[in-house]
Amino acid sequence: MFNELRLPSRRHIADAAIIFSTTVWGIQFIVMKDAFDNMAPLAFNALRFSVGLPFMLALALRHRDAMHIDRRDVPRLIGLALMGQFGYQFFAVQGLQRTTSTNAALVVATIPTWTALLSIALGIVAVRRRLLLGVGLSLSGVLIVILGAAGARLGLSRGDLTGMGLTLCATMATSVFTITVKSLIQRYGGMPVAIWMYIVTWSALVVVASPDLAVLSPSDIPVAVVPNLLYAGLLSSALGFLIEGFALRELGAARVANYYNFAPVIAAVGGVVALSEPVTLPLVIGGSVTMIGVLLVRRNTYLVPQSHTAPEALAAPAAEIEPLAG
Numbered sequence: 001m002f003n004e005l006r007l008p009s010r011r012h013i014a015d016a017a018i019i020f021s022t023t024v025w026g027i028q029f030i031v032m033k034d035a036f037d038n039m040a041p042l043a044f045n046a047l048r049f050s051v052g053l054p055f056m057l058a059l060a061l062r063h064r065d066a067m068h069i070d071r072r073d074v075p076r077l078i079g080l081a082l083m084g085q086f087g088y089q090f091f092a093v094q095g096l097q098r099t100t101s102t103n104a105a106l107v108v109a110t111i112p113t114w115t116a117l118l119s120i121a122l123g124i125v126a127v128r129r130r131l132l133l134g135v136g137l138s139l140s141g142v143l144i145v146i147l148g149a150a151g152a153r154l155g156l157s158r159g160d161l162t163g164m165g166l167t168l169c170a171t172m173a174t175s176v177f178t179i180t181v182k183s184l185i186q187r188y189g190g191m192p193v194a195i196w197m198y199i200v201t202w203s204a205l206v207v208v209a210s211p212d213l214a215v216l217s218p219s220d221i222p223v224a225v226v227p228n229l230l231y232a233g234l235l236s237s238a239l240g241f242l243i244e245g246f247a248l249r250e251l252g253a254a255r256v257a258n259y260y261n262f263a264p265v266i267a268a269v270g271g272v273v274a275l276s277e278p279v280t281l282p283l284v285i286g287g288s289v290t291m292i293g294v295l296l297v298r299r300n301t302y303l304v305p306q307s308h309t310a311p312e313a314l315a316a317p318a319a320e321i322e323p324l325a326g
Contacts (some may be wrong), residue, residue: 010250011250013250014246014247014250015247017243017246017247018243018244018247020243021239021240021243021244021247022263022266023263023266024231024235024236024239024240025236025240025263025266026105026263026265026266026267026270027231027266027267027270028231028232028236028267029096029101029102029104029105029267029270029271030101030267030270030271030274030275031228031231031232031236032044032045032093032096032101032228032232033096033100033101033104033271033275034228034274034275035225035228035229035232036093036096036097038222038224038225039221039222039225040209040212041093041094041096041097042090042093042205042208042209042212043209043212043213043216044093044225044228044229044232045089045090045093045205045209046202046205046206046208046209046213047213047221047229047233048228048229048232048233048236048237049089049198049201049202049205049233049237050202050206050233051229051230051232051233051234051237051238052198052233052234052237052238053198053199053202055234055238056195056198056199056238057199059191059195059242060195063191063192066188066189066191066192067192067195067196068192069188069192069196073184073187073188076184077184077193077196077197077200078200080177080180080181080184080197081196081197081200081201081204082200082201082204083173083176083177084173084174084176084177084178084180084181084197085177085197085198085200085201086200086201086204086205087169087170087173087174087177088170088171088173088174088177089170089201089205090170090204090205090208091166091167091169091170091173092104092108092166092167092170094163094166095107095162095163095164095165095166095167095168095169095170096163096167097163098160098162098163098166099160099162099163099164099167100160100163100271100275100277101267101270101271101275101277102267102268102271102272102277102283102287103145103160103163103164103167103283104163104164104167104267105263105267105268105271106141106142106145106268106286106287106290107142107164107167107168107171108167108170108171108263109138109263109290109291109294110138110139110142110168110171110290110293110294111171111174111175111178112294112297112298113134113135113138113139113293113294113297114171114172114175115174115175115178115179116131116134116135116297117135118175118176118179119179122179124179125302126302128300128302130296130299130300131296131297131300131302133293133296134292134293134294134295134296134297134298134300135293135297136293137289137290137292137293137296138289138290138292138293138294138296138297139293140286140289140290140293141285141286141287141288141289141290141291141292141293142164142286142290143286144282144285144286144289145164145282145283145286145287145290181193198237265287265291268283268287
């Protein structure tokens with residue numbers, strides 16, 4: 001009987017690991033929202049990236065031979081890091097401060113939709129009816145949530161509208177980033193590019209948060225925020241990066257990407273339970289419509305075949321490059 005027992009395969013381990021990370025990333029919205037009651041958002045973001053920085057540097061030292069970037073590509077790498085990774089972090093925390101964690105997570109879930117629209121405009125992916133249907137549903141769902149935030153009033157809720165608008169800017173930055181960073185990753189590999197971009201993002205976050213950090217002493221950091229910093233810096237950023245890299249290597253981008261769709265659901269449930277965020281009918285309907293649209297986009301994104309490529313090439317989904325964890 002014992003001879004029939006089998007140890008989990010690397011793929012099974014990767015499946016379990018990415019499910020764990022998806023849960024961590026969903027709760028991340030709640031953790032940060034809770035921390036903003038005691039600390040400025042930009043300062044918190046800079047500190048949490050500082051917590052994860054030693055682990056990224058240790059990883060870089062261990063693989064120092066792979067960390068070389070040609071001088072001609074350095075400006076491109078820095079520019080993409082500032083536009084994509086830093087842009088996401090900057091706008092996302094500003095948006096999260098002004099709206100609920102559920103609304104923010106829902107808007108972030110539309111990243112595949114905006115990426116698909118941009119890819120269609122650039123002629124990278126094929127135009128398919130189900131893809132367009134998914135795009136329409138995901139955007140309609142977000143619109144339902146935004147309009148529902150106004151309640152019975154004719155006007156929109158200014159706070160939620162501003163917060164979701166800023167979060168939308170974060171998703172746009174990430175969508176452009178996921179497409180334009182592909183050539184660098186193909187040239188140098190995912191891990192070196194990700195580590196350098198983490199370092200650039202951390203540097204930029206420290207700069208923009210410097211006014212808050214300059215007047216912040218260790219005694220000014222509430223004890224209640226320390227667990228939030230450790231969670232966001234170690235689990236979401238550092239460990240999340242390692243797990244994502246392992247899962248992408250073992251499972252491939254398409255399979256890993258499907259797990260990411262559940263983070264907004266986790267954030268929504270957690271926001272209601274932990275932060276007493278309201279459950280409204282527009283939120284339930286809009287959230288459901290958005291998630292259905294996102295799944296359709298995920299499953300119906302196909303590369304446009306190059307010239308002299310057989311039509312059968314459309315049978316393979318387009319590989320997607322996901323943003324860094326957290």
